[in-house]
Amino acid sequence: MRLVFAGTPAVAVPSLEALARRHDIAAVITRVDAPLGRKRVLTPSPVADAADRLGLATIKANRLDADVTEKVAALDADLGVIVAYGGLVREPLLSTPRQGWINLHFSLLPRWRGAAPVQWTIIAGDSESGATVFQLQPGLDDGPIWRSASTPVAPHETAGNLLARLSVSGADLLADTVDGIADGRLHAGEQHGEVTLAPKLTIDDARLDFTADLDTVYRRLRGVTPEPGAFTEIDGTRVKIVDAAPARDHAGLEPGVVVARDGHVYVGTAGAALELLTVHPAGKKAMRAADWWRGLGAERMIAE
Known part of the structure; x- marks a missing residue:
């Protein structure tokens, strides 16, 4: 098939490579080159880099507007494919390729429609996740499903880990789906099941509430790692928690109380404790939690 592909971040690159x-x-x-790093150097997106490596023409735009629609119409494409582009496909672009657009979404639709399905999958404690290829419609991720595939969520998997894994398996699913559409083997079916929403995460979603039980706190931490990044405030200083692990044999700490025991740093929850492994205090580099605590010279602090 003759395709138009839309995508931006690294998780879309395996799909582009598989289709190519x-x-x-x-x-x-x-999306257009963005300023990155302290020097704010204009940097192409991972998909732009991959397209250049593959010798593919690119259209750089932050909005799929009339100009983009005109350029796509001139390509005479059979099908549009979108993977994490970062913008909405509206009419008339939605109907511009002969067979419309399909989307690879990293959830088992209709569960977790929206911008952050993998993150909310982990925060909610779902035992499985997956990827779905569906036909784009004007509504939010509500089009007919072409194919889907599920996978278990590992007990300590972060959103970043799971998304990286789904980006690879999802690329194969997407390429097989396009093959099936091309030869007429596949037929899309309506979505069935409970609809849940996965809105984009805000910085407030990343604040850990240690008055909750350990499992809830740990799921939240995993779900917002690496972005926007779990954090708390200790003695008025924001501390990002890069890595942590449940410490179910360490009970008796009040929620939010931070102490060191035998060279390990723990924070209390409504149940057992959470061991802090790597932290990133504001204005400093990420470091081992034990080194950070040693530098504070404290016996006990409060995270809130």
Whole structure:
């Protein structure tokens, strides 16, 4: 098939590569170069880099507007494919490729429609996740499903780990789906089941509430790692918690109380304690929690 591909972050790159091996990609749509790092150097998106490496033409735009629609119409594409582009496809672009657009979404639709499905999957404590390829419609992730595949969520898996894993397995699912659409083997079916929403995470979603039980705190931490990044405030200083682990044999700490025992740093929850492994205090580099605590010279502090 002759395709138009839209995507931006690294998780979309495996899909672009898989499709490029099997189909004719007329152009790749990705967001414009963004300033990154302390020097704010304009940097192409991971998808733009991959398209350049593959010798594919790119259309760089932060909005899928009339100009993009005109360029796509000139490509005479059979199908549009979108993976984490970062913008909405509206009419008339939605109907511009002959067979419309399909989307690879990293959830088992209709569960977790929205911008952050993997993060909310972990925060909610779901035992499984997956990827779904569906036909784009004007509504939020509500189009007919072409194919889906599930996978268990590992007990200590972060959102970043799970998303990286799904980006690879999802790429194979997407490429197989396009093959099936091309030869007429596949037929899309309506979504069934409970609809839940996965809105974009805010910085407030990343604050840990240690008055909750250990499992709830740990799921929240995993769900917001690496972005926006779990944090708390200790003695008025924001401390990002990069890595931590349940310490179920350490009970008796009041919620939010931070102490060191035998060279390990623990914070109390409504149940057992959470061991802090790596922290990133504001204005400093990430470091081992034990080194950070030693530098504070404290016996006991409160995280809130």
